[in-house]
Amino acid sequence: MSMTQIAKIAGVSSATVSRVINGSPLVNAETAARVREVLEKFAFIPDGNATALTRGKSDIFGLILPDLTNPYFTDLLDSFEAITSSKDQDLLTANTRFSPQRVEACIRRMLMRRVDGIALVASEVETGPFESLMRYRVPLVTLDRGQAGEWVSDVSIDFESALEDAMRHLKQYGHRKIAFIGGVAGLKTSTTRTQAFIKALSKNGLRLFEEYLQEGNYRPDGGAAAMSRILALRHLPSAVVTANDFTAVGALQRLNELGISVPRQMSIIGFDDISICSLVHPQLTTLSVCRDSLARLMYQALDDGRTSQDKRGRLYTLKAELVIRHSVANLKQ
Amino acid sequence: MSMTQIAKIAGVSSATVSRVINGSPLVNAETAARVREVLEKFAFIPDGNATALTRGKSDIFGLILPDLTNPYFTDLLDSFEAITSSKDQDLLTANTRFSPQRVEACIRRMLMRRVDGIALVASEVETGPFESLMRYRVPLVTLDRGQAGEWVSDVSIDFESALEDAMRHLKQYGHRKIAFIGGVAGLKTSTTRTQAFIKALSKNGLRLFEEYLQEGNYRPDGGAAAMSRILALRHLPSAVVTANDFTAVGALQRLNELGISVPRQMSIIGFDDISICSLVHPQLTTLSVCRDSLARLMYQALDDGRTSQDKRGRLYTLKAELVIRHSVANLKQ
């Protein structure tokens, strides 16, 4: 069933049908009613491909995520989908599983669909793809890259100030020896977080112990492994801060396995505030990143890029907030 | 940049360019090479909307999920995406958040995109939408509805045999008083699971206590609330089985909060085997549903519907497997 057929049946032209469907005001009320009747009778659904073809835009957005196993990202998806679907737009989702090749592949697929914008959350990607993307003039927004460019915006979490808050909290509670489990060494996001940790330490006049800087992989197993390494150290820290909650949960699990009491014998602070934080025992103190705000910012960046005549991408920053639960001990009591 | 332009530059017709792009064998190697050169030079990406329009199919699949907060569903998404992207197909994701209205809305959007198939995981939906869908002849596959029809297949988890395994396990360990936390009353999937539990009890010669049948909501808070209700009972069960892991995790959390030791004072068995199961303490014994198999089955059902001339949908069943971890006590020791 096509618009032309509907038109024929309703005794009008396809142009009129199109106008009715798109709510154009320049259609006689009676005609419109008649058309609508036919439309309903045949439960007509216009072909979006044709629409996209003529309009040159698709009302589809693309979201590229690195790990659908991590609630942080699926929460982001959740929030992002809520926005697009509320605007009657579609969402193309892709998962790179940390593979740069897959990033290329799905960007290409999205470009084929002529998406109206791409939200790229794949920190492992170098600048290469972006430059090649520019020629297609698709609004792009990235997460935690900390740099913008033509057609590409970025929203970054303010790790520094968040980690400062965490350090202050730990310091107040009497912690002096604090370890950090980061992400995969080499990735830019990992460096950012580790540097932020180091800076936060010094800002609070806390000493940095090299062996307290451990590498993780943003996943629980990495957190568990790093925790084991920390526990093997001659001098144990009293608290561990992690690059993300998923890591923290893994660390906690290892501690639980070994019968080491949290927070009595070891304190933990995570990052993100994924729902598991309040599902595990003890509930995890963490630095909360609001995924709704994140999604809103990213969507807005994309939308701005589409709407405004200005091609320049912007830099957005989002604060994380310390959420105190039960994984940090007060050593001063 | 369009195919016609590429054609002009390469000094051929757009048909030839099309052939080159689609790897048609009937193109002279030299011509092909020349075209490819131009294609590369301009980093040409064909317009998928035009392709979809002419071909009448889009190479897009739709996946409709009820709750992106539940790892069970995002795992399914993960697996499903792996399949589609490996075939260079796109995936439109939608989240209904348990709202039937949103189901309608996103089905409509997917129909507009002329998706090649829809995987609908939204148990709360009545048959209505399906019948109206049939007229569009889009392959559809549902989860846990247990019925097929024209153009709609279904893959269902075999709750009965899974729960029988669970009951046998509990019985062997000396459990006699077993509670069940189900889903939202009224939903078909909930009834299915509760009935399966009841049947499994009787198959194992175990007695059913009406007050041990508690309602949940498939989410942790529902599990926690139900657990509280169970704990308020005069005669406590020694074990609790839940309709899904998310519920079990909530129940466990409540138990942990109250200082009730699992499994010493209360045993738990979940359903699904989401990753949190091995992240919480103690690690949860559960009935594992392989999401990869699930996704593969659903995809296959969709693909069959597309390929085969036979319009009939099929019924698929997937077994769940008991995974023994540390949340069930052996009362006989």
Place this chain on the structure above:
DNA sequence: ATGAAAGCGCTAACAG
């Protein structure tokens, strides 16, 4: 207020 017609970018007969 409505229709005719051109065209979006691509594919697939059909010719040659």
Place this chain on the structure above:
DNA sequence: CTGTTAGCGCTTTCAT
């Protein structure tokens, strides 16, 4: 092997 051509279904001037 390659080009011509006729659409696919919709939107959008431009007339009327």
